[in-house]
Amino acid sequence: MRQLAKAVLPLRWRRLLRHEITQLPQRLRDLPADLVCLLRPDAFGGPLPPPGLRSRVGQLSREVFRRVGREGRDQILSAFERAREPGREYPNWLDFGCGCGRIARYLADANPPVAALYGVDVDPDLVGWASRNLRGRFATMRPDPPIDLAAEAFDAVYATSIFTHYGEREQDAWLRELARVLRPGGLFFATTMAPAMSARFPALTAADLDSLAQTGFVCANPGGAFNARAAFHSQEYLERTWSRFFRFRFYEAQGFVAFQDLSVWEKPAADGGP
Secondary structure, eight states: OHHHHHHHSOHHHHHHHHHHHHHHHHHHHHHHHHHHHHHOTTTTTSOOOOHHHHHHTTOOSHHHHHHHHHHHHHHHHHHHHHHSOTTOOOOEEEEETOTTTTTHHHHTTOSSOOSEEEEEESOHHHHHHHHHHSSSEEEEOOSSSOOSSOTTOEEEEEESSSTTSOOHHHHHHHHHHHHHHEEEEEEEEEEEOOGGGGGGOTTOOHHHHHHHHHHSEEEESTTSOGGGOEEEEOHHHHHHHGGGTSEEEEEEEEEETTTEEEEEEEOOOTTSOO
16 A cells, blocks of 8 residues: 555655644544534633644644643743843733744733734734634734834744744844844743754754754754754854844743743843843
8 A cells, every 4th residue: 555655646745644644543532622613612611723723833632732832821921020120011922923823822811911912924824713713913924024013013022933943044034023023121032942852853964963063053954844844952052143133031941841942032222231
């Protein structure tokens, strides 16, 4: 059967078929709840994206999708409380690469709640679902900067599992753009993968690993589809290079759902002061 598929189907379709077969057991486990939610969207704790959209952001399972959203929200808010300036208000938040609102759905319900939440993503299907089902404003963005947002419009920006897929050119372009839309004194939260995580990615070549060891950064498969890329950052690399755009505040190894690292940054005042 495998040989027949290999002879008949193009490589792209064979990969898609393998992906669907791998996901089938989880789809069947979640099928009853997903069917109920088609008729009663508020069942089981509120509307949840359908399995096809959940799988696009790497969490097909209903349980894992919720857990990552809640834990991610809690860890971002914990870092925010540690980094914020006492007495200052941070009403406007941007979810950069919001997907179908995995974090945004819980951030909107935080205590105290975020006053104004805006999300952007390149996938119109994910953005459309979030717009119809979640509190906040959501819009489709282009794959490359700029975003159609005013300068200094936000007090806080977070990007989870986004810079884990960018090569250096894309990374720097988006860091510059996010600095543009962030107010002076505003905070930026980003997740990245540490070099030690590269052991989980056997597709990395010897040259990739050597580059990672030498520079503290590598992006595997940089010309591939967004989710097929994997970027790794050392803390030293982040402090050395991202400080061109933001002031480094602190770094938490595996500070995002015990998997990715969480780093916190601040946009300096125009005069370089606090």
